[in-house]
Amino acid sequence: MYLLSIVTVIVLTGIMYVFSNGTGENYLIRFLDPPTMLFLILSLIPLLVSGGLLKDFNNAFRLVIGKKEPSGLIELIRAREAVSLAIKVLVAVAAFICVVGGVMILLMTEDPATLGPSLAVMLLSLVYGLGVAVVLLPLKSRLNVKIQEYRENAYAQICGLRKNGQTAGSV
Numbered sequence: 001m002y003l004l005s006i007v008t009v010i011v012l013t014g015i016m017y018v019f020s021n022g023t024g025e026n027y028l029i030r031f032l033d034p035p036t037m038l039f040l041i042l043s044l045i046p047l048l049v050s051g052g053l054l055k056d057f058n059n060a061f062r063l064v065i066g067k068k069e070p071s072g073l074i075e076l077i078r079a080r081e082a083v084s085l086a087i088k089v090l091v092a093v094a095a096f097i098c099v100v101g102g103v104m105i106l107l108m109t110e111d112p113a114t115l116g117p118s119l120a121v122m123l124l125s126l127v128y129g130l131g132v133a134v135v136l137l138p139l140k141s142r143l144n145v146k147i148q149e150y151r152e153n154a155y156a157q158i159c160g161l162r163k164n165g166q167t168a169g170s171v
Contacts, residue, residue, distance in 0.1 A: 033124045036097060040128055043093040044086060053082035064142045073150050080143040087133045087140065094129020098122055 048054040060079035062068040070076045101122035109115055 030120070031124065031127070033121055033128075036121075036125045036128060039097060040090060040093055040125070040132075044089050047089045048082065048086065051082075051085055053078065053085055056082035057086055060139055060143060063146065064139050070146065070150065073147065073154070076143060076147045076150060080140060080147065083136055083140045083143060087136050090129040090133050090136075094125045097125035097129075101125065 045054065048057050056075075056078040059068075059075065060083045063070055063076065063079055102119070105115070105118045105122060109118075
């Protein structure tokens with residue numbers, strides 16, 4: 001289901017672009033800026049490592065997309081925290097790249113004709129950062145649901161033990 005939502009976002013974005021700009025020979029190439037993509041990835045990974053959450057970020061995908069069962073509540077909470085950190089880092093780094101790019105463009109503006117294309121490339125960092133953040137939001141929501149389900153199951157087990165006259169220590 002998660003993969004279906006990602007495909008839907010990509011398809012809707014493509015349809016929106018085709019209806020707004022038409023199809024040209026290089027319409028898709030305008031959205032590619034490898035240095036910006038690389039900078040976002042190279043910023044995300046060290047910040048996840050420094051937060052001690054890179055493994056948990058990987059586990060988030062296994063817990064939601066794969067059929068891996070969580071070993072405990074802490075694993076789910078750490079996965080949710082890793083996804084939350086990734087979303088925040090992507091948005092912050094994208095905004096940082098955009099602002100620095102804007103300052104550089106304004107400092108080097110000799111020809112007003114180059115201003116439009118330069119600003120378009122500058123805004124691609126926001127498109128990438130926000131786009132990936134939008135894709136990660138359903139992942140975070142699924143983790144929140146799994147945490148709630150885990151807590152409800154644990155509560156039901158505790159209540160079931162108490163109804164049978166047992167205490168949690170006697171099991």
